[in-house]
Amino acid sequence: MAEFMSLRDAIAANLRDGDSVAMEGFTHLIPYAAGHEVIRQGQKDLTLIRMTPDIIYDQIVGMGQAKKLVFSWAGNPGVGSLHRVREEIEAGRLAIEEHSHAAMANAFEAGAANLPFAVFRGYRGVDLPKVNPNIRSVTCPYTGEVLATVPAVRPDVAIIHALKADREGNVLLEGIVGVQKEAVLASKRSVVTVEEIVEDFGPRSTNAVILPAWTVTAIAQVPGGAHPSYAQGYYKRDNAFYIAWDKIARDKAVFLKWMEENVLASGPETFAAQARRFAVAAE
Amino acid sequence: MTDYTPTEIMTIAAARLLTNDEVCFVGIGAPSAACNLARLTHAPKITLIYESGTLSTRPSVLPLSIGDGELCDTALTTVSVPEMFRYWLQGGRITIGFLGGAQIDRFANLNTTVVGPYDAPKVRLPGGGGAPEIAINCGQIFIIMAMGQRAFMDKLPFITSLGHGTGKGSREALGVKTRGPTQLITDLCIFEPDPETSELTVTSLHPGVTREQIQENCGWPVKFAAAVRETPAPDATELSVLRDLHARTKAAHAA
Numbered sequence: 001m002a003e004f005m006s007l008r009d010a011i012a013a014n015l016r017d018g019d020s021v022a023m024e025g026f027t028h029l030i031p032y033a034a035g036h037e038v039i040r041q042g043q044k045d046l047t048l049i050r051m052t053p054d055i056i057y058d059q060i061v062g063m064g065q066a067k068k069l070v071f072s073w074a075g076n077p078g079v080g081s082l083h084r085v086r087e088e089i090e091a092g093r094l095a096i097e098e099h100s101h102a103a104m105a106n107a108f109e110a111g112a113a114n115l116p117f118a119v120f121r122g123y124r125g126v127d128l129p130k131v132n133p134n135i136r137s138v139t140c141p142y143t144g145e146v147l148a149t150v151p152a153v154r155p156d157v158a159i160i161h162a163l164k165a166d167r168e169g170n171v172l173l174e175g176i177v178g179v180q181k182e183a184v185l186a187s188k189r190s191v192v193t194v195e196e197i198v199e200d201f202g203p204r205s206t207n208a209v210i211l212p213a214w215t216v217t218a219i220a221q222v223p224g225g226a227h228p229s230y231a232q233g234y235y236k237r238d239n240a241f242y243i244a245w246d247k248i249a250r251d252k253a254v255f256l257k258w259m260e261e262n263v264l265a266s267g268p269e270t271f272a273a274q275a276r277r278f279a280v281a282a283e
Numbered sequence: 284m285t286d287y288t289p290t291e292i293m294t295i296a297a298a299r300l301l302t303n304d305e306v307c308f309v310g311i312g313a314p315s316a317a318c319n320l321a322r323l324t325h326a327p328k329i330t331l332i333y334e335s336g337t338l339s340t341r342p343s344v345l346p347l348s349i350g351d352g353e354l355c356d357t358a359l360t361t362v363s364v365p366e367m368f369r370y371w372l373q374g375g376r377i378t379i380g381f382l383g384g385a386q387i388d389r390f391a392n393l394n395t396t397v398v399g400p401y402d403a404p405k406v407r408l409p410g411g412g413g414a415p416e417i418a419i420n421c422g423q424i425f426i427i428m429a430m431g432q433r434a435f436m437d438k439l440p441f442i443t444s445l446g447h448g449t450g451k452g453s454r455e456a457l458g459v460k461t462r463g464p465t466q467l468i469t470d471l472c473i474f475e476p477d478p479e480t481s482e483l484t485v486t487s488l489h490p491g492v493t494r495e496q497i498q499e500n501c502g503w504p505v506k507f508a509a510a511v512r513e514t515p516a517p518d519a520t521e522l523s524v525l526r527d528l529h530a531r532t533k534a535a536h537a538a
Contacts, residue, residue, distance in 0.1 A: 026335050026364050027350025051364070052412075075409030077348030078311055082409075089407045098396075101334060102368040102416035109365040121373050122416045124457045125392075125445030131401045145458065176335045176350045179364045209363075230352055239347045239536040 002169030002216040007193060007268045010218035011037045011159075014189045019156040020047035020070075022108075022187065023056060025229060026178030027077065027237070030056055031161040033225035033268045034193050038159075039063050040264060049155055051104045051179065055228070055245050058082040059263070061094060062255055068095040070153070072104045079242055083249040098132055103150045108179045110152035111186025123148040158187035161226045162211070163234070164201060165194045169213030172201055175232030177209050189217045193225040195234050195275075222268045224275030235278040287517050289470035290429065292489050294320060294525060295517045297381075297427045297468040303328040307379045308372065308417055311349050313427045314381035316528070317468075319345060323524050332377065334413045336362045345532040353535075368413070372420050380421030382414055382444070384428055386436050389482050389503045390453070391426060391446030391464035393418070394439045401441060411443045418444035419454075423462040429470040430500035437502045447481035471497050473514065477506065487512040 005013070015021060015038060023031050035056040038046075042065065048057050049070040054077075060066055062084030074085050088094035099107070106118035119138055129135040129148075136149050160180040164172045171192050173180060184190045192211070197219075201208075224231075228238035228245075248258045287295075290313075297317035301307065303326045309318045311333075319342065322329050330339050335350030339359035346354050355361050362371070371377065384393035385408050395414065399405030418424055424446075428434060446464045447453055454463050467474040467483055471492045474483040484506045485497060490513060498505050517525075 027348045028335070028352065028355070071410070073410050073412030074407075077350075079347070081407075086407045090404050092403065098410055100411045100415040101364070101413040102372065105365040105368045109369075120369070120416075121420065124419050124459055125442070125448050125453065126411075126415050127401075127442045128396070128411065128415065175352070175355045176337065176361055177363050178335070178350075181363065182365060232352060232355060237348070237351055239351075242347060243536065 002213040002219050004169065005218050005220055007033060007037050007220040007222055010191045010220045011041055014191050014217055015043050015157050017043050018045045019043070020049060021157045021159060022049040022153065022155040022183045023159040024050060024178055024180045024183040025160060025226070026051065026176055028176040028178065028230060028232060029161045029173065029180065029226050030054055030229035031159050031193055031225065032056055032227055032229060033222040033271045034159045034161065034191060035060060036263045036266070037268060039065070039259070049153060051101055052077070053082060053085055055082070055242065058084045058249055059259065061085050061088055062249065063259060066094060068097065070097040072099045072101045076242060076246060079246050083246070084255060097134060098128060099135070099150060100128065103135070103148070104153070105179055107150045107153040108182035108186055111154045112182040115152055117149045117151050119147050119149050121147055153186055155183070155187045156189065158183040158190040160184060160190070161193045161231070163195050163231060165192070165197050165219045166201055167197065167199055169216060169219055171211040171216055171219065172204070173209040181209055181211060184211055184215060190215070191218045191220070192216050193220050193222040195223055195225070195231050197221050222271055224271030224273070225268065227271055227274035227278070230278070233280060235275045235280060238274070238278055287522055291522065291525060292514065292517055293427060293429065293468055293470040295521045296473060296489070296514050297425065298324065300425060300466055300468070301326050301329055301379070305378050306330040306332065306376060307381055308332050308334070308377045308421055310382050311346065313383050315345050316525070317427060318381060319528060320521070320525050323528065324521060332371065334364070334367055336364055336367045338362065338371070343531065344535040345528060347536050368416065372416060375420065377420070378422040380417040380424045382417060382424060382426050384426060386434055386439055387426065387428060387467070388436055388439045390448060390450060391467060391476065391483055392439060392442045392448065393426070393444045393446065394441045396441045396443045398440055414444040418446070418463070419459045419461060421461060424464040425466045425468065426464055427468045430497065432500060432502055435501040435503070447476055451479065451481040471500065482506060484508050485511060487514045489514045490516050
């Protein structure tokens, strides 16, 4: 049953050295405040799982906390490279398990469905199966078609950012929902940060994406916790920061100084001000 | 109006190939500019889908990322990412996949993974993302890329997504039933696969571009179709709509 905690306690109680962790959010609702808390606490030897590592994993990798990255597209969207991730891979210091988006999405879904592997029509005529031994195949028992398989993703911990929790600890997501529901249901434990905690979700679609309280381990309220990503209806994506990150991350010394000032010497409370800067006008 | 850049004619030539009837899976960057230009000019009813899950989206500015809020705000509906890849892409609901790439070969195979050996990369690129399955599960593929010796390669170091493999019949031999790349729109010309060999062949030269220029920017001996057309120059409307779109986008991303 979901427990309300401070972000610090939620991360400390759920993420240990050597864990595999999926901090998901497909461009939208990326759990930055939680990721920064992981950086402050300094858990080591993490296996980081994310379809699109984004700046959050560039930061964690750059701080030396990851031993392995499982991913399907490691770039700064519309800008270029994730320089910290790229440098570590090029130097051979970071192990990788690389997939396509379809493979990762299917693998999360298989994890949520308690299946050992995912099956899909993919990876034909390409080189990734030659370098990733986890990409295999199965023959359809009905048609004889050979289909691609990948192991289910079963992280130790899922960390996501959502819009709201109610007092019971149920969690609501709207907008681009990515693979967060699958990531939470596939994981042993989950930490959810939310923009706000409400008495009741109020009027909503009967098909809204809701994670019931009994599927979530810990909830922490962190307004603005997705910045520089965004929260639908709350604040917009800080595209200017994504563009600016290219210069910050390119040089290791500049990167470390930025991390010292903006993450290590900071705390989750600073995210609220960013949310106000990019606030969506009330309608 | 005759003043335009090579990138502008590339985007405009690509947009002209799209019609109202298409359901288009849109990559970020140049494909997104071309698809939205088509929507804002001659193809207002074209269906645009981005892999973040947004169906029938109508952004007023180009998204910087594949999942900007603008895409969700203006979409008919937004589905989860597993649903996007399973029901919509693998389900065969997409008529055109629109891709860019870092490197391409004469059979329109693409590399966006690595330059140099995979285990000891010279340059590590972002990777495939949605491309490997877009390339085999969409009805056909359009590719948009600027030409250059480092991009148009005689032999790719890594195949991220399948084009026509090693030539005619490769896709069929792999059990792939879709058509694959049918148009490659560049800043200098348009290539289409030769009907007999599937090798990319120049079918349309942009105004003022010479065959020598194309060869200088290509790492394999370029073939030209028997009848090579000239790409019509961009008209005033196409240019002004494209430039307005870029200006709105730039202002929005700097904010």
